[in-house]
Amino acid sequence: MPKLSVIIPCYYNEANIPTLEAELVADKSLLPQEVNVEYIFVDDGSGDGTVATLHALRRRYPRQVSVVELAGNVGAYNAVVAGIEYATGDCLAVLAADLQDPPALLADMYGYWKKGIRLVIGSRQDRPETGLPRVLATTFHWLMRRFALRNVPAGGFDFVLFDRQIATEVLRMRERNSNIFYLMLWLGYPYVNLPYVRRPRQLGQSRWTLAKRVKLFIDSFVSFSFLPIRLISVAGLLLGTLALLYGTYIIALRLLGSQEPAGWSSLMVVVLFVSAFQMLALGVIGEYVWRGLDAARNRPLYVVKEVTKAQG
Template sequence: MPKLSIVIPCYFNEANIPITARELIANEALFPPEVTFEYVLVDDGSRDNTLRELLTFRAAYPDKVRVVELAGNVGSYNAIVAGMEHATGDCLAIITADMQDPPELMVQMYEYWKKGLKLIIGNRQDREETGLQKFFANTFHALMKRIALPNIPDGGFDFVFFDRHVAEEILRLKERNSNIFYLMVWLGYPYVNIPYVRRKRKLGKSRWTLQKKVKLLIDSIMAFSFFPIRAISVLGILLGFGALFYGIYIAVLKELGDIQVEGWTALMVVMLFVAAFQMIALGIIGEYVWRGLDAARKRPLYVVQQVYEQSNLGADRQLPQS
């Protein structure tokens, strides 16, 4: 019997967990009877009652719910990796804890998986959110599609269904400061995408801050594109040619005796422009160097404080891990 592991990162989701649990359990009835379920819920260092709600869900379904408590907040992508490492299913799905993505879509995803596809993507055709949040998301994914991964679906995605083999490849790579969903596409497996409309969040407050969004943008670009380094090279060459032609122009004026004392403003503008370009270039290079240093340290992506699961004897156990 195929086993489906549903990985859910949780961060300040105490209000959502009871509703999420009910929807997930109800969604099981839509699957063929031979499918068994495992829910791997990862508490990403929440400081509210998220863990308590997760353990309540686990207590109601101890044979299918596993709760992974991380020692601190490491970000949703690293929390997803932790969930994948503790999942035991033949196929896996990643869904958010706030139920903005329709869990019933997993039934269609499962049918594609049975046909042999290793990756099925639920991509956001549209979203009910408005304003800056929608604008940022659309701009981000359009930019990534243009300069990094042209084969990703339009609209972006973070709702995926994939084979165990894909999970093993992601775990083997252990990439840091990256985008785990884009990494799945980067692996190269053929995939099918299913468009849907992302729901508006009804409970709780999103912790996906502007700072985290900017970091994700930088991480995604630098993990999958050489565009920043290439842009520095191109601009450097253009500035070099500009300096060469301007130098020739100055030399000709000197020979003709037309050089005057004026020119302080133009000189300062050129100097400030070049200095600004140099600082930006150093900043971009520094981002790459820092990521190399971070990878060389080989620090763990996360530290597991406890795992709440069923032992072979059927008794609940708490496993401290690191």
């Protein structure tokens, strides 16, 4: 009997767990009877009653539910890696605890896996956000498709079902400061894309802050593209060429006996512009250097406080 592991990272999701239970765990009709399902809830250092609610859920479903408690908050993507490590299924899926992604789509995703597709993606055809969050998300996915991974679905995704072989590769790499879902695309396996309209959040408050969005963008772009470094090289070459031409112009004026341009203001503008460029270049290079240092230290992605495994 095939086994499916559904990994659900949780962070301040106490209010969502009862709804998640009713719509996912207790609903036997979501998936074919042939599949054995385990649910791995990973608490990412929540400060509310999420852990207690998860253990209460496990007591109601001891053969299906496992709870992995992390010692501190390490981010949703590292929490997913922890879930992959403790998953025992032949295929695995990642589902958000806020139920903005439709659990009913798991049946179709599992069906494609049964046909031999090792990676099945649920991509967002539309999203409930408006205003600045929507603009930022759209820009992020466009930049990733244009300059990093060209096979990224237009709307992005974090709802995915994948084979055990992909899970093994992800665990083997254990990349830091990266995007685990885009890492699955980078592996190169052909995938099936199932578009859906993301639902608005009904309960609780999202912890997906602007700072976390910016970090995700930097992590994703730096992990899969060398464009920032290349742009610095091109800009440096252009500035160097301009400086050489201007220097030649000044020397020519001196040799010809002409009066050199005074222009203190223009000189200060040039100095400030070049200094700003240098600081920006150092910042971009620092992002790459920091990631190299973080990888070299080889600290664990997460620390597991306690694991309560399903009895099945």
